[in-house]
Amino acid sequence: MAIIIAIANQKGGVGKTTTAVNLAACLAASKLKPRVLLIDLDPQGNATMGCGIDKRTAKATSYEVLLRQIAVRDALQFSESANIQVLPANIDLTGAEVALLDADSGQHRLREVLGQIQHEFDYILIDCPPSLSMLTVNALTAAQGVMIPIQCEYYALEGLSALLDTVEKVRRTTNPKLRIEGLLRTMFDPRNRLANEVSAQLLEHFGSIVYKTLIPRNVRLAEAPSHGQPVIGYDKTSKGAESYLELAKELQQRVRKQ
Amino acid sequence: MAIIIAIANQKGGVGKTTTAVNLAACLAASKLKPRVLLIDLDPQGNATMGCGIDKRTAKATSYEVLLRQIAVRDALQFSESANIQVLPANIDLTGAEVALLDADSGQHRLREVLGQIQHEFDYILIDCPPSLSMLTVNALTAAQGVMIPIQCEYYALEGLSALLDTVEKVRRTTNPKLRIEGLLRTMFDPRNRLANEVSAQLLEHFGSIVYKTLIPRNVRLAEAPSHGQPVIGYDKTSKGAESYLELAKELQQRVRKQ
Numbered sequence: 001m002a003i004i005i006a007i008a009n010q011k012g013g014v015g016k017t018t019t020a021v022n023l024a025a026c027l028a029a030s031k032l033k034p035r036v037l038l039i040d041l042d043p044q045g046n047a048t049m050g051c052g053i054d055k056r057t058a059k060a061t062s063y064e065v066l067l068r069q070i071a072v073r074d075a076l077q078f079s080e081s082a083n084i085q086v087l088p089a090n091i092d093l094t095g096a097e098v099a100l101l102d103a104d105s106g107q108h109r110l111r112e113v114l115g116q117i118q119h120e121f122d123y124i125l126i127d128c129p130p131s132l133s134m135l136t137v138n139a140l141t142a143a144q145g146v147m148i149p150i151q152c153e154y155y156a157l158e159g160l161s162a163l164l165d166t167v168e169k170v171r172r173t174t175n176p177k178l179r180i181e182g183l184l185r186t187m188f189d190p191r192n193r194l195a196n197e198v199s200a201q202l203l204e205h206f207g208s209i210v211y212k213t214l215i216p217r218n219v220r221l222a223e224a225p226s227h228g229q230p231v232i233g234y235d236k237t238s239k240g241a242e243s244y245l246e247l248a249k250e251l252q253q254r255v256r257k258q
Numbered sequence: 259m260a261i262i263i264a265i266a267n268q269k270g271g272v273g274k275t276t277t278a279v280n281l282a283a284c285l286a287a288s289k290l291k292p293r294v295l296l297i298d299l300d301p302q303g304n305a306t307m308g309c310g311i312d313k314r315t316a317k318a319t320s321y322e323v324l325l326r327q328i329a330v331r332d333a334l335q336f337s338e339s340a341n342i343q344v345l346p347a348n349i350d351l352t353g354a355e356v357a358l359l360d361a362d363s364g365q366h367r368l369r370e371v372l373g374q375i376q377h378e379f380d381y382i383l384i385d386c387p388p389s390l391s392m393l394t395v396n397a398l399t400a401a402q403g404v405m406i407p408i409q410c411e412y413y414a415l416e417g418l419s420a421l422l423d424t425v426e427k428v429r430r431t432t433n434p435k436l437r438i439e440g441l442l443r444t445m446f447d448p449r450n451r452l453a454n455e456v457s458a459q460l461l462e463h464f465g466s467i468v469y470k471t472l473i474p475r476n477v478r479l480a481e482a483p484s485h486g487q488p489v490i491g492y493d494k495t496s497k498g499a500e501s502y503l504e505l506a507k508e509l510q511q512r513v514r515k516q
């Protein structure tokens with residue numbers, strides 16, 4: 001039975017996609033070679049492009065799958081560079097928001113879809129858009145846990161309570177098993193006083209829910225997507241690659257304990 | 259007659275709010291002391307908090323104004339720290355997306371609202387959420403120009419065409435006068451090869467539409483919002499303050515020529 005994790009935060013630019021792509025690739029590269037599926041649920045289609053799959057030529061995307069126009073198996077593409085399966089997305093996905101709002105129990109759609117294929121994977125990661133809309137609610141309804149990438153800055157910290165309220169609402173309504181998998185500090189610059197202050201506040205409030213792994217600001221993470229590769233393919237020796245390999249280990253240890 | 263500018267980009271975390279708050283404050287502080295209104299159209303309510311206004315206690319926000327429950331004049335609050343008027347926002351605004359989709363010509367709602375007060379201001383800036391949804395379409399329909407903050411990185415550049423398509427669509431349907439006011443390079447780090455490559459591509463494609471003013475990465479810009487202040491109030495001598503004062507000048511020169 002697959003472990004399904006939504007990677008969500010309505011605050012923009014906190015490293016959701018960078019985490020989804022690189023964690024997926026690092027999990028797939030780990031010792032036991034688990035089978036990994038990455039679902040792109042953001043109309044920007046960044047996770048799709050970051051894995052080297054062209055969102056503009058994809059014949060089928062998460063849009064058609066969510067609206068039951070195409071079977072999910074027929075929409076999956078294999079990413080050579082990340083060695084994972086990907087359900088691609090592009091701008092058409094914007095149309096799914098409205099369609100699912102009007103549908104009966106539209107928030108369950110992704111969970112229904114994953115029900116058909118989850119036995120074929122060990123990990124399923126879902127990259128969410130920067131909003132608390134129907135697409136993110138679909139991801140939270142389908143997932144067992146939510147990983148929250150967070151930049152250690154004021155606006156990102158300020159928005160955390162709204163996200164936690166939404167998680168709680170989904171737990172009460174469509175997905176009682178949903179738990180917070182962890183808070184991941186991203187783009188962390190230890191020389192920066194603000195970052196250290198915010199990090200200390202997170203540790204105080206959330207304790208062990210905060211991953212020990214800290215993702216540093218590392219330009220190789222920003223360069224890799226322009227080559228359609230995860231950072232372990234682009235520059236394996238970089239601090240960015242090391243930190244995501246460490247995160248994959250920490251996640252696998254946490255999951256074993258649950 | 260006010261100059262109305264939407265500050266938009268569906269890519270998250272590119273500096274939309276930082277630009278909206280600091281440009282508004284720098285315009286208000288300029289020689290002729292123009293009257294400035296900042297509209298927060300993002301349910302995150304970051305621009306509201308960045309101006310020192312508490313979004314949680316605001317009695318009226320852009321949500322009630324867009325749904326015609328409260329007159330816009332009754333919802334405006336004065337920001338002491340930025341010396342501007344603000345139409346605040348908070349998480350309730352998420353509800354406006356759905357309500358405006360169902361309303362007749364819901365995309366014109368903000369333009370109707372601004373019609374009542376635009377003669378009282380010289381500049382009206384609109385901070386948009388990280389999506390191409392109904393709220394952003396409202397801003398583009400109400401505005402004369404759109405300012406596009408862009409980080410010089412791959413995913414931000416990649417998403418530009420989708421934003422320009424939306425601008426073109428709004429120009430063809432609800433707002434024929436909408437023009438691209440300019441592209442603003444934000445969080446720019448000149449030591450970073452990727453940033454220089456992307457910047458060169460922007461200048462090649464867009465020429466003089468790209469603002470000469472470059473906003474550098476400067477930690478004072480990230481610290482200021484936690485004090486509810488624009489950077490010219492928090493640290494007037496910082497590179498962040500200097501660059502937004504420069505942008506305000508460049509904008510005023512451009513506007514005069516039009």
Ligand SMILES: Nc1ncnc2c1ncn2[C@@H]1O[C@H](COP(=O)(O)OP(=O)(O)OP(=O)(O)O)[C@@H](O)[C@H]1O
Nearest residue numbers: 012013014015016017018130187217218222270411
């Ligand atoms: N640790 C890091 N070091 C340096 N750059 C990073 C890091 N993580 C992400 N980036 C870069 O920062 C930008 C924002 O990251 P990313 O796009 O992954 O965030 P996001 O939360 O998915 O954004 P959105 O809200 O638009 O979906 C991207 O250009 C990315 O390449």
Ligand SMILES: Nc1ncnc2c1ncn2[C@@H]1O[C@H](COP(=O)(O)OP(=O)(O)OP(=O)(O)O)[C@@H](O)[C@H]1O
Nearest residue numbers: 012153270271272273274275276388445475476480
């Ligand atoms: N030039 C800069 N230098 C350093 N930090 C910056 C700069 N501009 C913005 N920031 C910080 O980067 C983060 C992202 O900026 P901001 O929130 O303004 O972007 P946004 O586009 O409004 O994000 P969203 O898509 O969530 O609305 C914030 O924490 C902000 O304080």
Ligand SMILES: [Mg+2]
Nearest residue numbers: 016017042046
């Ligand atoms: Mg993303």
Ligand SMILES: [Mg+2]
Nearest residue numbers: 274275300304
């Ligand atoms: Mg913002």
